[in-house]
Amino acid sequence: MSNEILTPREMAEADRLAIAAGPFTGIQLMRNAGAAVAAEVLRRWPAAIRVHVLCGPGNNGGDGYVVARLLADAGVRASVWAEGRPKAGSDAAQAAAECTIEAQPISGFMPERGDIVIDALYGAGLSKPLSPNAVSAIEKCRDARISVVAVDLPSGISGETGHPVGKEAFRAAVTVTFARKKPGHLLHPGRDACGELVVADIGIGADTVAAIGSKCFENGPALWRGSFPTPAADTHKYRRGHVAVFSGGAASTGAARLSALAAARGGAGAVTLLSPGNALAVNAVHLTSVMLRRVDDADDARAFIADRKPSAFVLGPGFGVGEALRELVFAILETAGSETSLVLDADGITSFEDTPASLFITAGVESAATLVLTPHVGEFARLFPGIAGDDALSKLDKARQAAARLHGVVVYKGPDTVIASPDGRAAINSNGTPLLATAGSGDVLSGIVAALLAQGMPAFEAACAAVWMHAEAARRFGPGLIAEDLPLALLPVLRDLVAEHSDGSGGLA
Ligand SMILES: NC(=O)C1=CN([C@@H]2O[C@H](COP(=O)(O)OP(=O)(O)OC[C@H]3O[C@@H](n4cnc5c(N)ncnc54)[C@H](OP(=O)(O)O)[C@@H]3O)[C@@H](O)[C@H]2O)[C@@H](O)CC1
């Protein structure tokens, strides 16, 4: 796999293991890193005349000295502006010694429009807010609209969280990182600060990365292709999974129907909308292939479960917050069985704002149905206020801690959705699009998750696949998208996934 995400600490460990295993020494890895950046600069700006390289005191700066030397060798007018000097005897000191361009103090740095700037101030070792000189360098680049190439990370951004460590950070056109992506490249606002992200192979092998044992991945088909459901030739509709979606009352039925339609398009063989009596008529008018059944309370839900044994439920979209919803959740978790799953969204999450522990305890019982929770940032804070309010944690850490507390899968939504499993695995989604910021889009996502769960996909993989497919469908559809379009927009995405699954071509990244 090459989709592992390494924290800066894990990357430093990979670096150490790679050096211990050989064949590359530390300075050779640094030369490889600098060469990768220089190649990227020359490829993108073959006519670059003047390049400024900003070098910090650590190994990020070391990479910068290599870049400056190689660009100068290639005939570019390269200048070096240093903040601090590398420690004697370090790899960075050797890289600086090999670079014959005289380093000038960063305070004198003054780029002009058309120049290129290489930001090699700080990378994985950023430990405090940037100095006034570094902040001033950022402002000069911004004012002169300079194209910045960041080495490893835009200086000022934490590789761990994606947040600026102080108030300022570089905004790069291109960021060249090494071996694997770090959380800060994919979590906002780091992702925007990186510009285009290039991952360069500098000689740290896949076996070295595997030895680190990261449980965090970039979301994509490579992560869940193996368990993606494809119907067998001898299947029938209930073997393809039966999804049950709870409708709200007469005035709020649309969200559940969107979810139900998405579950059907997502491959569930049968979908039933469970509607309160007062909304049966309005639901009946709008449904064709989706079945309809009256369910007014938890007793009705238990009877339906005993009768039809659905494999996955969606509860929350448009349902209304309160005791009735909580009773349904307990009825499902306690009686549907551990082979079934519940996707709890929207009002389903908010209903537990005052009593989250009751949900966590019930979900933790071994015989309980599997729970998948799909909060956006506001809903997340309602259920996990302590975790949400801890500014030291990244979104990745927050989702992981929440999943452990919930005993279920958490899909922490946003432009950088994080999917976390209670077993510690996590994925950061990177194909998100602002097109998804439209009413009803979350209801569709819940339906897709339920469809995949109903077809037997394990919960973490189902949630990851649904998040990716949902965003991919929106991207392919393009501007003008509304939630009603999404279920149909899934078709080309599904077609490619299924084709790839059956021919083993691995065509989707
Ligand atoms: N790992 C790998 O595989 C490879 C890694 N490589 C490269 O190494 C980079 C990591 O290097 P690194 O660990 O030396 O950290 P780096 O970011 O240079 O900074 C550390 C220095 O800066 C200082 N300092 C920190 N913040 C500061 C601030 N705001 N203002 C002022 N000073 C500040 C800090 O001081 P301290 O915290 O100790 O007080 C320390 O002196 C990585 O990003 C990649 O580019 C490649 O060569 C190839 C292989």
Ligand SMILES: [K+]
């Ligand atoms: K940098």
